[in-house]
Amino acid sequence: MTVGALLGQLSTLKAALGQIAKWIETSLVDSIQHHQLVIDLGASLDSCSILVSVMDGYLSELDWDESNSLTFESRTRSVLQDGSMKEFISHLSHQSIALNLLLTALNW
Numbered sequence: 001m002t003v004g005a006l007l008g009q010l011s012t013l014k015a016a017l018g019q020i021a022k023w024i025e026t027s028l029v030d031s032i033q034h035h036q037l038v039i040d041l042g043a044s045l046d047s048c049s050i051l052v053s054v055m056d057g058y059l060s061e062l063d064w065d066e067s068n069s070l071t072f073e074s075r076t077r078s079v080l081q082d083g084s085m086k087e088f089i090s091h092l093s094h095q096s097i098a099l100n101l102l103l104t105a106l107n108w
Contacts, residue, residue, distance in 0.1 A: 003062065003070060003078065006089070010055055013096060017048055020103070037106070044099045051092040058085060 024041055028034045062074040070078065078085075 003059065006055070007059060010052060010059070013032065013048070013092070014052060017045055019050070035059060040102065041099075044095065044102065047068055048092065048095050050088065052093060054088055055085075058088075080086075 020041065024038055024045075028038050028041075031038075062078065064074070065070045065071050
């Protein structure tokens with residue numbers, strides 16, 4: 001996955017997580033009947049937030065040149081860390097899918 005695509009995906013995911021957190025706070029947090037749902041959603045949001053934070057940290061360490069391209073050093077670092085970043089991306093993707101399944105089940 002290119003860095004640009006990863007930035008876009010993380011931005012979209014952060015916005016979605018923010019909307020879900022807002023929905024929990026405004027619609028579910030005071031409902032006794034949804035107590036377990038609030039706990040489950042909170043755990044899922046926490047997990048996603050940790051993974052997003054790790055990816056943000058990785059991306060913030062990359063350097064860009066004047067033409068908005070990665071510098072040679074950043075490209076090299078990116079290649080060297082490719083395995084661990086793919087693992088984080090995979091975990092984040094799986095967590096997003098699980099969260100999506102839970103939200104889909106709620107709408108059923």
